[in-house]
Amino acid sequence: MLKSLYGWRSLLGALALSGLAACSKPPEPVAFIAEGRPAKLSDWHVLRADGGKLKLNTGVMPYELNTPLFSDHAHKLRTVWMPQGQRAKFSELEVFDLPVGTIISKTFYYPKGEGQTLLQTHSDSSAELKDGALDLSRVRLVETRILVRRADGWAALPYVWNAEQTEAELARTGDQLQLTLQDAAGKRQSFPYVVPNENQCASCHMVKLKSKEVQPIGLKARHLNRDFVYQGSSENQLAHMVKAGYLGGLPEDLAGVQKAANWLDKTQPLEARARAYLDINCAHCHNPRGPASNTALNLEPFLAPDRHLGLCKPPVAAGKGTGDRLFGIVPGKPDESIMSFRLASQEGGVMMPELGRSTVHEEGMQLIREWIAALPGRCNEATH
Known part of the structure; x- marks a missing residue:
């Protein structure tokens, strides 16, 4: 009987250890998907909802803009990732020349208020990222847009987060959600939050009408020339991109680089x-x-x-x-x-x-x- 009891304890211990090992298993590396439209955001392995947090994968760099685009007061977590050994080329005025394989993500979210109400506040992800993650008990994720540089150009793909905040699924035709915002004075407004469809995403990023060429908008020197808090330490974003191997050609004197x-x-x-x-x-x-x-x-x-x-x-x-x-x-x-x-x-x-x-x-x-x-x-x- 005693031997049997010890046997069960050993088995339970082994199961517990295997469970811990499974929990601590590192995420799969970021996946550059060269064609097609992955059905789930998690297929890219750029971001993952894990343990009540939205986490960035290894090599995925967050960034902010000096002045961001207005999108119904949504906060945005912007990230960029590039294949190993690849880097962008600096431009003084235009969008950086980003290599094939680059994946840009933009996650739209709101701080939570009481019940289903969301808060209308001003902040940026530099202040809201803690240890490289967003706390999902404090924010509601709405959508994540992926912009990926493929051999034939940029592709734009919208993903909408589920109610459980565990996964975002491809929404090629877009979506619409009824949201309620409350400002600092307590005034509330309800409005239809519109997730754009694929064509609308592309139309906003069609920076060259004649060639129908799609490009990013925010990855310009003047928008990025600011500090960001990386793991508790503040550093200029352009300098950080150089240090990470993501940018080449940056002038040594940042004082000469335009800043919005x-x-x-x-x-x-x-x-x-x-x-x-x-x-x-x-x-x-x-x-x-x-x-x-x-x-x-x-x-x-x-x-x-x-x-x-x-x-x-x-x-x-x-x-x-x-x-x-x-x-x-x-x-x-x-x-x-x-x-x-x-x-x-x-x-x-x-x-x-x-x-x-x-x-x-x-x-x-x-x-x-x-x-x-x-x-x-x-x-x-x-x-x-």
Whole structure:
């Protein structure tokens, strides 16, 4: 009897040890999938929901932007991974030349409030990542978008997280979720959060209209030139990319590298903040090569504030998108400017940006209004 008892204890001990070994098994390495559309986010092995946390795989580098794109107040965890021995080439103004095999992910999430309510707050993943992971008891994951560089170009794939927050599944046709946000003052708003379909993902990233070429938007020097907290230690992101072997050609003196303003930092000039906001939210379409090139509106931040920026510029086409206003920007008069009108709209065919939001970015709109109000000069309506 005693021998039998010891035998059972030995068996249970062995099972417990094998269970611990299984729990501590390292994740599979990141998988560059050269073709097709994997059904699950976990097939890429970039991110994994494990033990109540969203964890980054080995070699997956998080990053943030100085001024991020507005997406219905969603927080975003951005990451980049490259195959061993491959690295991006630095560019002063354009998107870095990223090698085949590069996988970029962007996970949209919200801090949790009471019940099903989500919180409308300002933060970034540098502050919310703890030991390289997001705490899923504090945030709700909504979607993760994958942008992968294949031999024939970039492919964009949207994945939607399940209710259990354990897996995200491919949503080629997009999705829609009804969410409720609560701001710092306690005001709530419910809205339809729209996950774009594959074609919509590609259209936003179609930076060259003629060639239909899809590219990333955020991986530019001016957006990345800022510090990020890596495992408790703050370091410039561009320098960190070089150290990790992910970037070549970076100038030794970072002071000479362009740096976009932080739109929230009121110690920085109003114009720099407004131009940075328009750059990340609008300029990937509104430039001479982009999908909105036919408007002759160029919102890139390094150009002089003139007619190409919309100052006293009549619209290319009349219609409800103008709100019966005569010019894109009327210096000193945000209420008479088409830009203010379109930023304040939620109506299809009027609102700008035309994809990626169902709500109005009140703070962003106010920033642009303040900037327009401070612009000198006047428009001559007789020349319209």
